Amino acid sequence: MDMSLIAFQTVVVLIAALLAPLLSLLYFRRVRLERPALGVFNTRDIALILVFILSLPFLYLILPSWVLTGMLALTFSTALYIALRPFLRPLYLWPLVAILLVGDIVVTRTLMGTTQGWQIYWVFNNVIVLCAVVGISNLYAQGGMRMRQVVWFSFILGAYDIFFDLVIPVSAHLADRFHGQPLDAAMGWISGSYSANLGIGDILIFALFTISAYKGFGRKGLFAAILTVGLFGAIMPSFSPLVILPLVRGGVGITIPAQTFFGPFAVLTYYLLRRTGPERSMAQWTSAEVAEGYEPIRVTRRRRAVAPVAAPSLAEAGSGQGD
Amino acid sequence: MKKAFLLLASLALCLLVIACAQDNSAVRGPNTVRMLGASFAVASITIHKGETITFVDDSNEGSLHILVIGKDGQPISEKGAPDFGGLAGERLDVGDSWTTPPWNTAGTFYVTCTAHPTTMTLTVIVI
Numbered sequence: 001m002d003m004s005l006i007a008f009q010t011v012v013v014l015i016a017a018l019l020a021p022l023l024s025l026l027y028f029r030r031v032r033l034e035r036p037a038l039g040v041f042n043t044r045d046i047a048l049i050l051v052f053i054l055s056l057p058f059l060y061l062i063l064p065s066w067v068l069t070g071m072l073a074l075t076f077s078t079a080l081y082i083a084l085r086p087f088l089r090p091l092y093l094w095p096l097v098a099i100l101l102v103g104d105i106v107v108t109r110t111l112m113g114t115t116q117g118w119q120i121y122w123v124f125n126n127v128i129v130l131c132a133v134v135g136i137s138n139l140y141a142q143g144g145m146r147m148r149q150v151v152w153f154s155f156i157l158g159a160y161d162i163f164f165d166l167v168i169p170v171s172a173h174l175a176d177r178f179h180g181q182p183l184d185a186a187m188g189w190i191s192g193s194y195s196a197n198l199g200i201g202d203i204l205i206f207a208l209f210t211i212s213a214y215k216g217f218g219r220k221g222l223f224a225a226i227l228t229v230g231l232f233g234a235i236m237p238s239f240s241p242l243v244i245l246p247l248v249r250g251g252v253g254i255t256i257p258a259q260t261f262f263g264p265f266a267v268l269t270y271y272l273l274r275r276t277g278p279e280r281s282m283a284q285w286t287s288a289e290v291a292e293g294y295e296p297i298r299v300t301r302r303r304r305a306v307a308p309v310a311a312p313s314l315a316e317a318g319s320g321q322g323d
Numbered sequence: 324m325k326k327a328f329l330l331l332a333s334l335a336l337c338l339l340v341i342a343c344a345q346d347n348s349a350v351r352g353p354n355t356v357r358m359l360g361a362s363f364a365v366a367s368i369t370i371h372k373g374e375t376i377t378f379v380d381d382s383n384e385g386s387l388h389i390l391v392i393g394k395d396g397q398p399i400s401e402k403g404a405p406d407f408g409g410l411a412g413e414r415l416d417v418g419d420s421w422t423t424p425p426w427n428t429a430g431t432f433y434v435t436c437t438a439h440p441t442t443m444t445l446t447v448i449v450i
C-alpha cells in the first residue's frame with residue numbers, strides 16, 4: 001500500500017468524520033427544529049429506518065442514472081430545507097437549494113474531465129451532504145432519538161457493512177455506482193491521483209452519536225464521542241487496508257466498512273458513559289438549558305405581514321420572527 | 324392500503340423494466356477496449372493510422388468512467404490525439420460504448436479515466 005495515499009485518506013476521512021458532528025452539535029445547541037407531530041422516536045421507528053436503509057442500496061444498484069439522480073435531488077432538497085429553514089426565508093432558501101443541486105449536476109456533466117472539475121464537484125457535494133447531515137441528525141436527535149438507539153443502530157449497520165463488503169461485495173459496487181455521479185451521497189476530496197471519500201450513512205451516524213452523547217451525558221459524553229469517532233470511525237478504518245487485505249480489491253480500489261470498526265466501540269462507549277449516570281432525554285436536556293438561561297433560535301411558520309396603519313395592534317406580529 | 328400496495332408494486336415493476344431495458348449491446352470490433360469497475364481489460368492497444376477505438380463499459384462489471392487523453396487521471400494535451408470531449412471528458416456509464424474519432428497521427432498516446440486515476444491508464448500505439 002502507498003503510505004502517502006493512506007495519509008491522504010486519513011486526513012480526508014478525519015475531516016469529514018469530525019466536521020459534520022461538530023457542526024451538527026453547534027446547530028443542536030443553537031436551533032430548535034419544528035418537529036413533525038409523530039411523537040418520540042421509539043425502537044419501532046429505528047427498525048423501520050433500518051429496513052429502509054438496508055434495502056436502499058439494492059434499489060440504487062438497479063435504477064438507471066437519471067432516476068437515481070432524481071431520487072437523490074428530491075431527498076437532498078428536503079434535507080436542505082429542514083437544515084436551512086431556521087436561517088432563510090423560502091424566498092431565498094429554494095433558489096439556494098436549486099443553485100446547489102443544479103450546480104452539482106452541471107459540474108458533473110461539464111467539468112469532470114479535469115482535476116479542478118472534480119474538486120469543484122466535491123465542494124458542491126460536501127456542502128450539500130454536510131447541510132443534509134446537520135439537518136437530519138438534528139431532526140432525529142431533537143425528535144427524541146437516544147444514544148442507546150444510535151449505538152445499537154451503528155452496531156447492526158456494522159454487521160451489515162462487513163457482510164456486504166467481504167461476503168457479497170455490494171458495497172464496492174455501490175461505491176462504483178455513485179462515484180462521479182451527480183449528488184454523490186458522500187463527502188470527499190481529490191488531489192492529483194489521490195481520491196478519498198466517506199459515505200453519508202457513516203457521517204450521519206457519527207453526527208447522531210455525538211449529539212446524542214452530548215444530550216445524554218453532557219460534556220463528558222461529547223468528549224468521549226469525539227474521541228470514539230476520531231479513533232474508531234476515521235483513523236482505524238483508514239489504516240485497516242494495511243492489515244486487512246480483502247478490503248483492497250486487488251489494488252483496484254478500496255471500500256472500507258467503517259461502521260464495522262466503529263459500531264462495537266460506540267456500544268462500549270455508551271455503556272461506559274452509562275456507568276457515570278443515567279442518559280438524559282431531550283426534555284430533560286431542554287429543561288437544563290432553559291434553567292441556565294439558554295435561548296435557541298426557534299423555527300416557526302412565518303406569518304403574513306399586516307399593514308401597521310390598518311391594524312396597529314397586530315403590527316408587531318409582522319416582524320416575521322414569530323414566537 | 325391495498326391501493327397503495329398495488330401502486331408501489333406497479334412502481335417497482337416499472338423501475339425494474341426501465342433498469343432491464345438499458346442498452347447492453349455493444350459493437351465489438353478488432354479495436355475494442357473493454358472497461359471493468361476500475362480498470363481497462365488490456366494495458367495497451369496497437370492500431371493503424373486512421374482507425375478508431377471503441378470503448379465498451381462492461382454491463383455487468385463496469386462502472387462510470389470519464390475518459391480523457393492523459394496519464395494517471397490527469398488530462399494532458401497531446402498533439403495529434405483525437406478529441407475526448409474537452410473539459411467534460413468522454414463520459415461512459417455502465418453498459419455504454421463509445422467510438423473515438425480516427426487516430427490520424429502516428430505515435431504513442433495515453434488514455435486515462437479521471438474517476439479511477441491510479442488504476443486506469445491505457446497506452447495507445449498508432450502505427
